[in-house]
Amino acid sequence: MQEIKDGGVCAASGFRAAAAAADIKGKNSGKLDFALLVSDEACETAALFTTNRVKAAPIQYSANLIKGGAKFFGVAANSGNANACSGKAGLSVCAEIVSAAEKAAGLNAGSLLAASTGVIGVPLPSEKMLKKIPLLVGNLDDENGRAFAEAIMTTDTVSKEFAVLCNTESGVYVIGGAAKGVGMLEPALATMLVFITTDADLPQSRLQTALEKAAALSFNAITVDGDMSTNDTVYLFANAMSGIKPDLFQFEEALIYVCKKLALMLVKDGEGAKKLVTVKVCGAKDDRQAKLCAKKIANSPLVKTMFAGEDPNWGRLVAAAGASGAEFEPDNISVRFDGLLYVANGELVDPSLERKAISVMKKPEYLIEIDLKAGSSEFTCYSCDLTKEYIAINADYRS
Amino acid sequence: MQEIKDGGVCAASGFRAAAAAADIKGKNSGKLDFALLVSDEACETAALFTTNRVKAAPIQYSANLIKGGAKFFGVAANSGNANACSGKAGLSVCAEIVSAAEKAAGLNAGSLLAASTGVIGVPLPSEKMLKKIPLLVGNLDDENGRAFAEAIMTTDTVSKEFAVLCNTESGVYVIGGAAKGVGMLEPALATMLVFITTDADLPQSRLQTALEKAAALSFNAITVDGDMSTNDTVYLFANAMSGIKPDLFQFEEALIYVCKKLALMLVKDGEGAKKLVTVKVCGAKDDRQAKLCAKKIANSPLVKTMFAGEDPNWGRLVAAAGASGAEFEPDNISVRFDGLLYVANGELVDPSLERKAISVMKKPEYLIEIDLKAGSSEFTCYSCDLTKEYIAINADYRS
Numbered sequence: 021m022q023e024i025k026d027g028g029v030c031a032a033s034g035f036r037a038a039a040a041a042a043d044i045k046g047k048n049s050g051k052l053d054f055a056l057l058v059s060d061e062a063c064e065t066a067a068l069f070t071t072n073r074v075k076a077a078p079i080q081y082s083a084n085l086i087k088g089g090a091k092f093f094g095v096a097a098n099s100g101n102a103n104a105c106s107g108k109a110g111l112s113v114c115a116e117i118v119s120a121a122e123k124a125a126g127l128n129a130g131s132l133l134a135a136s137t138g139v140i141g142v143p144l145p146s147e148k149m150l151k152k153i154p155l156l157v158g159n160l161d162d163e164n165g166r167a168f169a170e171a172i173m174t175t176d177t178v179s180k181e182f183a184v185l186c187n188t189e190s191g192v193y194v195i196g197g198a199a200k201g202v203g204m205l206e207p208a209l210a211t212m213l214v215f216i217t218t219d220a221d222l223p224q225s226r227l228q229t230a231l232e233k234a235a236a237l238s239f240n241a242i243t244v245d246g247d248m249s250t251n252d253t254v255y256l257f258a259n260a261m262s263g264i265k266p267d268l269f270q271f272e273e274a275l276i277y278v279c280k281k282l283a284l285m286l287v288k289d290g291e292g293a294k295k296l297v298t299v300k301v302c303g304a305k306d307d308r309q310a311k312l313c314a315k316k317i318a319n320s321p322l323v324k325t326m327f328a329g330e331d332p333n334w335g336r337l338v339a340a341a342g343a344s345g346a347e348f349e350p351d352n353i354s355v356r357f358d359g360l361l362y363v364a365n366g367e368l369v370d371p372s373l374e375r376k377a378i379s380v381m382k383k384p385e386y387l388i389e390i391d392l393k394a395g396s397s398e399f400t401c402y403s404c405d406l407t408k409e410y411i412a413i414n415a416d417y418r419s
Numbered sequence: 420m421q422e423i424k425d426g427g428v429c430a431a432s433g434f435r436a437a438a439a440a441a442d443i444k445g446k447n448s449g450k451l452d453f454a455l456l457v458s459d460e461a462c463e464t465a466a467l468f469t470t471n472r473v474k475a476a477p478i479q480y481s482a483n484l485i486k487g488g489a490k491f492f493g494v495a496a497n498s499g500n501a502n503a504c505s506g507k508a509g510l511s512v513c514a515e516i517v518s519a520a521e522k523a524a525g526l527n528a529g530s531l532l533a534a535s536t537g538v539i540g541v542p543l544p545s546e547k548m549l550k551k552i553p554l555l556v557g558n559l560d561d562e563n564g565r566a567f568a569e570a571i572m573t574t575d576t577v578s579k580e581f582a583v584l585c586n587t588e589s590g591v592y593v594i595g596g597a598a599k600g601v602g603m604l605e606p607a608l609a610t611m612l613v614f615i616t617t618d619a620d621l622p623q624s625r626l627q628t629a630l631e632k633a634a635a636l637s638f639n640a641i642t643v644d645g646d647m648s649t650n651d652t653v654y655l656f657a658n659a660m661s662g663i664k665p666d667l668f669q670f671e672e673a674l675i676y677v678c679k680k681l682a683l684m685l686v687k688d689g690e691g692a693k694k695l696v697t698v699k700v701c702g703a704k705d706d707r708q709a710k711l712c713a714k715k716i717a718n719s720p721l722v723k724t725m726f727a728g729e730d731p732n733w734g735r736l737v738a739a740a741g742a743s744g745a746e747f748e749p750d751n752i753s754v755r756f757d758g759l760l761y762v763a764n765g766e767l768v769d770p771s772l773e774r775k776a777i778s779v780m781k782k783p784e785y786l787i788e789i790d791l792k793a794g795s796s797e798f799t800c801y802s803c804d805l806t807k808e809y810i811a812i813n814a815d816y817r818s
């Protein structure tokens with residue numbers, strides 16, 4: 021498995037994309053905000069959608085189509101407007117846009133899926149979008165992966181793409197993807213959209229299983245299950261054009277790798293975030309408790325402001341662990357900052373270590389390990405700092 | 420029932436307090452940080468402690484004493500240091516300080532309880548505190564309620580006290596209290612301490628029941644159960660010195676009133692908070708779902724930054740409701756800002772109402788009502804805005 025430089029949704033064979041500025045992000049904003057991704061051949065397609073009870077129109081539309089196990093050719097995606105809380109009108113506008121794109125691209129009805137991200141509760145400017153469809157279809161090209169990644173950005177400051185090439189005895193196949201979001205890590209509700217493409221040849225059920233496994237270790241390690249935006253979506257399109265039927269274990273490993281890379285890009289670009297902190301909880305009684313505890317710590321505003329303040333105020337870590345529901349004896353717990361044993365048996369090892377801990381916390385990326393000493397399960401998740409810029413982004417602008 | 424001006428923990432008969440600057444908040448800070456509250460007669464005592472698995476030393480100490488149903492004379496409290504994550508040394512220091520205060524005040528061992536708030540994981544400066552005990556005992560006075568309230572402050576910007584006088588056919592009794600915290604509303608872990616005193620005559624079991632009821636509608640309407648700091652404590656001391664055995668219903672009503680007033684003072688003084696927003700969810704399927712939904716909305720960082728930004732971005736409210744687990748049809752939901760019907764049947768009533776909604780959100784206090792149209796249960800909770808100052812307080816200073 022090797023990384024493909026500048027690889028994204030068009031890295032795998034037979035995938036083409038196009039993006040346009042349709043003024044969804046504001047009149048004459050000039051920003052890319054409407055995009056198409058189309059495969060030359062029909063794709064086995066796996067998908068994960070938000071568990072939020074309030075589902076945006078594109079999710080209602082797509083989930084309904086996909087549940088039949090049908091094949092798809094790609095997706096029409098937009099940023100700047102989530103088409104959520106938009107009622108029946110929102111659903112029919114979504115269908116209208118997808119249908120127009122299908123016709124323009126010479127595809128049958130039901131060939132494309134949809135995804136949207138942006139402001140909630142405002143009608144989608146469908147006229148503006150419909151006008152751009154001929155341009156999008158005309159521009160479909162395998163050089164446009166980057167443009168696609170840019171067109172799905174909202175408060176993201178950089179576009180996010182990644183791809184790998186996988187070797188097999190019979191040849192190579194590619195897995196690549198683009199992602200946007202998440203505003204802040206959970207507990208927020210900013211939308212995450214992920215589009216992954218591969219030219220490997222796998223049946224839908226295998227794809228879906230692999231996607232669920234990979235998401236659990238990547239996208240679901242940065243957002244808490246059950247607390248998702250109205251629009252969160254992960255699509256995996258497999259068009260089989262490499263002709264390779266991969267070993268499932270190898271494929272899953274590569275998919276996990278791609279998903280983790282994309283997930284870390286999301287955390288690093290969290291709204292206002294300046295640090296990527298890996299939170300690993302080990303010694304938990306069982307897997308559920310390890311996950312619960314790691315996520316509680318990674319999501320605590322007091323812990324996240326401590327990251328921003330570069331202050332090894334370890335009591336906040338232990339207090340968050342204690343509030344998580346994980347079972348442990350506070351007198352046994354240990355805490356390490358990038359390997360530095362700072363807390364052992366529930367107490368500070370030595371006050372003179374504070375300077376070393378501070379120097380770890382001044383780094384842009386570091387690891388915090390919390391050993392609960394209550395078992396042998398562990399879970400790793402990825403967090404960022406909570407800064408004043410987060411508030412500025414979410415209070416001063418409408419997203 | 421009438422409000423007592425400037426009433427606090429010493430408003431009820433027979434309660435005296437004293438406070439001192441013991442340098443716990445820093446050398447020569449001059450800030451009050453150590454206090455005693457002592458009743459002339461032994462008190463039936465009810466208490467609520469944090470549900471965090473990591474419990475501070477004063478909670479371990481006090482919970483152990485109180486579980487026998489014994490009577491107490493009061494409490495020794497400090498700010499500036501939580502005496503949490505302090506191991507066996509922390510527990511013995513707590514016992515040492517309480518014991519010294521009991522001796523100095525001429526009380527038997529086991530007469531006083533303890534409470535602490537402040538930084539976690541740093542040893543309590545017990546020598547400094549022990550030195551102040553003679554001064555504290557000498558200064559015990561029923562004029563010192565305000566000093567007591569000030570001595571428990573951490574990042575609070577104002578002290579919080581409240582008291583009411585209750586009339587009965589046989590005379591009057593008083594319920595009063597002081598409170599500090601909570602940094603931000605849940606999901607944070609800043610400590611809340613509440614001390615309530617009454618000269619009414621009630622048995623311990625009745626007191627405990629009344630306190631649990633009142634807390635559910637006040638302190639637990641601003642913090643989510645199960646996610647509390649290592650130090651959260653609510654004490655209710657009843658010394659019976661009014662000679663009045665109150666009607667239980669009247670007592671509970673008065674206690675709820677006092678607790679709600681104190682809880683609202685906590686929200687208004689939330690770290691960096693500039694607005695008090697009441698979030699009422701009605702039309703829920705059952706009480707549990709109403710509570711779940713109201714708390715999810717009130718605690719969402721995206722909703723709280725929307726309060727700060729004075730932006731009626733109602734999609735965030737509906738998205739938070741959708742993520743709460745409460746059952747409802749998104750197409751039926753309605754949202755009101757101070758009575759203004761802004762969203763009906765899941766859609767914006769009229770875009771021209773935005774200006775009116777903004778003017779509501781510019782007020783320092785207002786009400787948001789979300790009707791789920793799924794039943795007849797409701798729950799009200801109290802939130803504040805999430806501002807840049809919150810980050811500054813929690814990132815730049817150690818608390």
